[in-house]
Amino acid sequence: MGTILDRILDQKRKEVELLKSQPVIKSGSTKNITPLYDTLRQSNQLSVIAEIKRASPSKGDINVGMEPPEQAKLYEQSGAKAISVLTDQPFFKGTIEDLKQVRETVQLPVLCKDFIIDQVQIDRAKQAGANVILLIAAALPEEQLKALNDYAISSGLEVLFEVHNEVELKAAESLGAKIIGINNRDLKTFKTDLAVTERLASQIQNPDVMVISESGIKTNEDAKRVFQAGANGILVGETLMKSNNVPDALQQLIV
Numbered sequence: 001m002g003t004i005l006d007r008i009l010d011q012k013r014k015e016v017e018l019l020k021s022q023p024v025i026k027s028g029s030t031k032n033i034t035p036l037y038d039t040l041r042q043s044n045q046l047s048v049i050a051e052i053k054r055a056s057p058s059k060g061d062i063n064v065g066m067e068p069p070e071q072a073k074l075y076e077q078s079g080a081k082a083i084s085v086l087t088d089q090p091f092f093k094g095t096i097e098d099l100k101q102v103r104e105t106v107q108l109p110v111l112c113k114d115f116i117i118d119q120v121q122i123d124r125a126k127q128a129g130a131n132v133i134l135l136i137a138a139a140l141p142e143e144q145l146k147a148l149n150d151y152a153i154s155s156g157l158e159v160l161f162e163v164h165n166e167v168e169l170k171a172a173e174s175l176g177a178k179i180i181g182i183n184n185r186d187l188k189t190f191k192t193d194l195a196v197t198e199r200l201a202s203q204i205q206n207p208d209v210m211v212i213s214e215s216g217i218k219t220n221e222d223a224k225r226v227f228q229a230g231a232n233g234i235l236v237g238e239t240l241m242k243s244n245n246v247p248d249a250l251q252q253l254i255v
């Protein structure tokens, strides 16, 4: 029995075969959205990427009753700088339709948060209106990551390149990633530790690289901790999805 990431990737291979058998319209949203990179670069505060996350492998159901457009609007009105939408169905109970609805509702960059292993998923994300896609270093060999990164950029998308250790960080740097996400969650054990951001962010020497600290960020102290470690932004799901006062919870994270 493999890790949860192995199981997710097995599922993605099946999904990709299905997608390839369907026609894909190669167009996307025509909205004029400020790129995530520019937003991060221009801010001297911690930018919050607020996530639409119904459920997860580590936590089970988080907030399955939420309506993505309403939640995304609330995030935008509360000061989020981008919206992440988990579009994986089997493990996170998300859909690509969620992303389409969010795109129609907000003026912020929208991140397609999925496990991308093939160009056809990038086409689908773009067609649904995503501005940013996620590439996870742990998911693929370096040359495939490079090919997908190049394809996404040539399609007019931004890439959030996710790493969890030094080897993955080197891969991100060698393919010229402009936005690096440091995942505090170990995808094998599900343990989250903000020390991962502290350790890896200090090794990023290029001031043009924007750093996002991902997972396990809950409090104002957590936000301050990763900001001091060098993060330009944070990706927050569970805390915001569970909150019954999103404006207040989000404001606590803008430091």
Ligand SMILES: O=C(O)c1ccccc1NCC(=O)[C@H](O)[C@H](O)COP(=O)(O)O
Residues within 6 Å of the ligand: 004, 051, 053, 056, 057, 058, 059, 183, 187, 190, 214, 215, 216, 217, 235, 236, 237, 238, 239
């Ligand atoms: O959240 C999980 O359990 C998970 C398990 C396996 C792969 C990915 C997983 N999460 C995706 C994410 O990156 C998070 O949704 C995101 O960083 C927000 O994390 P959090 O604020 O802790 O909900």
